[in-house]
Amino acid sequence: MAGRIDERRPAGEGEVRGAPPALLPCLALAVPLRIEELRAKPPAELAELGPQCGELIAGHGDDLLFGGKFARETWMALVAGLAACAFAPGGVTFAGVHWEVEHVG
Numbered sequence: 001m002a003g004r005i006d007e008r009r010p011a012g013e014g015e016v017r018g019a020p021p022a023l024l025p026c027l028a029l030a031v032p033l034r035i036e037e038l039r040a041k042p043p044a045e046l047a048e049l050g051p052q053c054g055e056l057i058a059g060h061g062d063d064l065l066f067g068g069k070f071a072r073e074t075w076m077a078l079v080a081g082l083a084a085c086a087f088a089p090g091g092v093t094f095a096g097v098h099w100e101v102e103h104v105g
Contacts, residue, residue, distance in 0.1 A: 020065070024095055027079065030057030031099050034083035039101075046084045 027104035038046060056077040060070035064078065082099060091100025 007024075008087045022102040024097060027082065027094070028097060031082045031086070034079050035099065037081055040088070043087070045101050046087050049080055051085040053084070057081065058063060 038049075056070075057064075057074055060068070060074045062068065063070040066072040082092055083095055086099035087101045089103075091098055093099075
């Protein structure tokens with residue numbers, strides 16, 4: 001499942017100010033791969049990922065944007081957090097790219 005551009009996004013959305021230009025193209029590749037890895041996880045485990053990832057991103061997001069000691073860990077948290085949120089009803093949109101796992105049932 002590739003990320004798709006959200007046609008409902010406001011004008012001017014689709015970038016992260018100050019982010020490396022490769023951030024969104026890399027997310028478009030990495031998030032679907034992480035979604036596939038998470039498919040076998042129980043919902044409770046997916047729900048725990050959100051706070052864990054959010055805490056790391058909040059504390060070290062500047063490392064991701066500008067380079068730093070925690071850039072790798074922050075990148076992995078961003079990818080995992082977006083992938084986990086894709087399992088929620090309605091999915092997740094980040095900088096104009098939308099990921100959503102279709103639920104069968």
